[in-house]
Amino acid sequence: MNIVGVDIGGTFTDLVGYVGGHIVTSKTSTVPADPTKGIATSLDLAGCETGSVDELLHGSTIAINTVLERKGARTALLTTTGFRDVYAIGRSNRIEAFNLFFERPEPLMPRDLTFEVRERILATGEVLEPLDEKTLDEAVAWVDGMGVEAVAVCLLHAYVNPEHERRIGAALRQRRPDLFITLSHEILREYREYERTSTTVLNAFVGPRVGGYLRRLDGYLRDASFGGKVHIMRSNGGVMSLRLAQEQPVSMMESGPVAGMIGAGRLSKLLGLERCVGFDMGGTTAKSSLLTGGAPVIETGYVIGDKATGQPMQLPVVDIVEVGAGGGSIAWVDKTGGLHVGPKSVGADPGPACYGKGSADPVVTDADLLLGRINPRRFLNGGMALDVEAARRAMQEKVAGPLALSVPQAAHGVVRIADAAMSLSVRAVSVNKGVDPRDTAMIAFGGAGPLHAISIAREIFIPTVVIPKLPGTFSALGMLMASWRQDFVQTLIGRVGDLQASHAEEVFAELAAAGRDQLTRDGIDPATADFRYYADLRYVGQEHAISIPVESAALLTGEARTVRDRFDREHDKRYGQSAPSETMEVVSLRLVLTAARSDSLAEQWLSQPWTPDSDAGTEHRDVVFDDPERPVKTQILWRNALKAGARIVGPAVIEEPNSTILIHPDDEVRVTDAGHLVVTLKY
Template sequence: MPERSLPRSVREAALTYRLGIDIGGTFTDLTLLDEASGLVHTHKVPSTPHSPSQAAAAGIEQLVGRLGGDPADIGSFVHGTTIGLNAVLERRGAKVALVVAAGNRDLLELARLQKPNQFDLMSSVPASLVPRRRVVELPVRLDRDGEVVLALTDKAIDRCADALAAMDVEAVTVCLLNAFAQPQQEAAVVQELQERLQGVMVSRSTDLWPEAREYERGIVAVLNAYVQPLMSRYVEALKQDAQRVGLRSKLYLTRSNGGVMSAQTAARLPVHTLLSGPAAGVVGAAFVARAAGVLDCVTCDIGGTSADVSIIRGGVPVYSTDAGIGDFPMVMPAVDVFAVGAGGGSIARFDSLGLMKLGPQSAGAVPGPAAYGRGGEQPTTTDAYLVCGFLDPERFLGGAMRLHTELAERALAPLAERLGVDIPAAAEAVLALGTSNMSTSLLPMLTKRGIDPRDFVLVPYGGAGATHACLLAEDLGMTRILVPPSPGTLCALGAMIADLKADYIRSWRKAVDAVPDESLRASFEALEAQARGWLDGEQAEVESVSLDFSADMRYAGQAFELEVPLPDRVAQLGGDCLRACFEAAYATLYGAAQPGSPVEVVNLRARITGRRPTFALRELPAADAGSEPVPAGRRRIRYGGTLHDARVYRREALLAGHGFDGPAIVEQFDTTTVVAPGFRATVDRVGALMLTRTSP
């Protein structure tokens, strides 16, 4: 590994290892960097859904023990999780109450007065996470400028606290009308409720995301309260389990924007972790793709339950402020991840109309696919992989877990009988359905973002990403696939290398020309102070700190705004600067600007990034010119309705410059890569596997 230049304080503080962990529904993945040698070690253990931290602790013991090390030598521990996300998707969060200003009790029910599907007259609006009976109105009021219209009184807060106490809730969140303009009134309500409601978690919307748009701000606040008790208990259990196995380092969690934050902050503000696991995977994919010289990618993380898709442009993950968390909008900046209910554990079935469906139900880790031999009897994607010959039943997870072909065939038999085909053909039908589910969901998402998939490289990861990659690429018309060195643990790698990152916002809603430059700069200075205060409070070693400013702007009368990057020095920010930046961005996007037209500033934004020490992927030894790798064996696979004789290679035996044609199988501890007929695989200097389509 090339010599890194680190500040003296960082070098002295660094211990032997850096650890990243990603807890999924089926497996818990670990990536460990040995700082001394630059070697990256990976490991997978089955997840423990009843207590996710137990799998993490067991994985730490096994991995560090395998290397002859000590968990106390781990100087950095970053953890990605889907705990909060799964709680929202499965509707198993805390019992929550919501406090609103008088007259706003129907805030969550009214939402944006839109159905999920406006063309379906029978569709219904998703149920709120907080029933109307647990929404309490408080007689307080601010106007749009933050001036107090109706002040808080002791009598009003007493009645509110009594009503909340009678509900026996675990968490309370406060979202008051126009609180974004002046958060002090909302903060006062929270302080009073915390004193009166002992043992109940109380949070406020302006502490989480103080943006105008009452419903969206309210949803952020409710989601935070909904998962806060669960996340608090989980973080405490993780700390205890990690300490039990000897780990002493401070714990950090990945967050939805691709950065990390301390576990203490995550327990208080868990809404920032809802896309924690998927975001870490995109960070890892961008890191590996840049190392391989690929800058524009479509990433696809196929795990046990779902396939999470994202975009990388210019080597940087694409961000969004209109992501969805289940049935609810998420306005906070997050890595733009789109989830499809198709994973290795997705269950195949027939619906009431006799149509075969795959997912979104998953066999999970317990009992898991039928092939695991743990009691599962329903056919899954993994069973189909096994029957088609993609997986070696004796070498799954490097031989640590044996698969049972006969059980997979037994599970698929009812499908085959109903389809009128043999069992291998039924297995292919399951894989074709999974491919169709992914591509039909992917194409609209890519089209909406102006992306032609044929111009991008597919980066598959997760336990099943590389196994399914050729099927998906062919369906999307993509000609290149980049398989990372360790696809099955890439989310853990992303967690390990992610920087500290946080976003801050201030709603402005003023014309550019109507506010003195000094007032504008003062607002940006306040955002900067808030951001730097957060970073100092995280107490993490960083190599450098950067601040990025932006503003949401639009021409007067427009309904939507653009987020426009601004100079990173507050002294440069003024009305003329904002107008020039906006018109340049508008002209780039729409072809022409409208000079002289009134410009409005909707929000001011700041993002702080504390860059952690990085590392370089080790380069592989080079193969002799013109040499081909020696197969470790051969086996029959079924692909495209035809049986093929495929060569089998061991990933660890491949050298830089090696190349071979499909059909072929590449096996490694954490995944299996299927190189389809018509594709050629080549190994680059950092061990990434590039599959290139050579025939239509």
């Protein structure tokens, strides 16, 4: 079986495939104007015949970038009369209490593109006011005249009774089949009006752009004689069909970064590491996620962008903290003489100054090059020669000159600031969650991750850093390990033990039916499917709930001791206390439906014995570590020449085709039998 994973990032497009019984890789610049060109190039560089590929798995940043750049479709919102401003008002909480310039999230669409429809459904699902046919006709005509590309429909309590939304959707689709229509109940059947509205608008906002890209991708693959399956990586750590991705593009917001964390989780289990931090540094951003028992945490609430001003999305997402610091992050000096790095990035075009494409902005990659940490002749396996003088000029003009520093001092300052910014994301998934970093290990990947990981780990006292095989394309490798997954949710509010049995069983049946329908639509063999149910539980009076496994409705409607014990234990684990005497209530039921991959080729490769394929000798060059005026003579090693069991004591730079690993003085590296590098830090 030939499978290929392609990850399109803001700077590079990465490919890892298992073709003809061998792992193949490639890394090429992303083409922002048409990302499919980057895919075509990556397939050519890897020597993959498109027609021989059985499955292509794909992740992309196009959805999340569309939101962050606010370059989505002109979108209209239809909602219940009297609730026009739910989306604009949002929540009353002030996340940054001491920020005098605090701002609320700005809606993705102006208020004048919101239309109220006369209807009203109660939280019980009963119809209080029928859908007014005249208002429905007016809404369709209004949409017709507003020049919009997409429409989001989110009616009050449609999560429990979607009949009115269905009628509005049918009328719109009949009148304007060219529009991208999103009905809230098709995306999310869960209460919380603001988050449900925001999620629906997000889907409509990115739909035309993402859908257009996915259609171009499908067209390119079919023209290239591709006859296999296309699966799109989704934010919950699973994959979905191309068709479903076109309908629910909001589900692929974090599709690229999530894949790397899935791969890091698999590797942590192989190495027997109970708790790890996955760290991924690419060209545009750096991402961190806490992995426990080989799995990342899945959150049902997420914010696209800054936590205070970003766009809420109420869908299951792997808990990833992202900061705008990557290899392409721009270094700049403000009016008061302060040095900053990011969040703006040069992206793939023009890229860092050292790429020689005319950029005059110094970035983190330029700084690493000037500090001797990157080999200008071996970048991308020698496929892209770097211009050291261009990097020097940019650093001198934009940073060193204005701050009266030498170029090495400026470059060192840029790297230190970037490392400090990235360490915040690692702290956010460890220290901020009550996890002692000294009890964890870090698994570092991404094109720039292994270059900065040890500095970041040292800053928060993580004792061990693991650099996997193929770190520069590790997210693409992670895609080859992802299972098909679909999440379903249905709000069901009531006291545990007092719920009406028939009502609870009805919701369980609805979730199961929705799951079986999705299996059929995506052509998944039901025999491979795993149905797992969860109940969102809380003590009465609490705002937020915890998902607890439940096997049947009987656990919620009859004797509740089993589910109560589970909830009390989990509450104590998370918050350090529980209240066994308090009354519990359920707010939602969930179904997590997965289908295991028919192969485990990528996971098997992670543990395959390592065999060097090169006998390159050791070189030396000066590299700056702590003192920019005193570079250290450092051994330069080629990773593909290292033997299993080899031990190296820093300082060292270990180079490989798509990444570079910086080993600090006195730190010790061990090559495992499978070829992964385990670095023990000396404090």
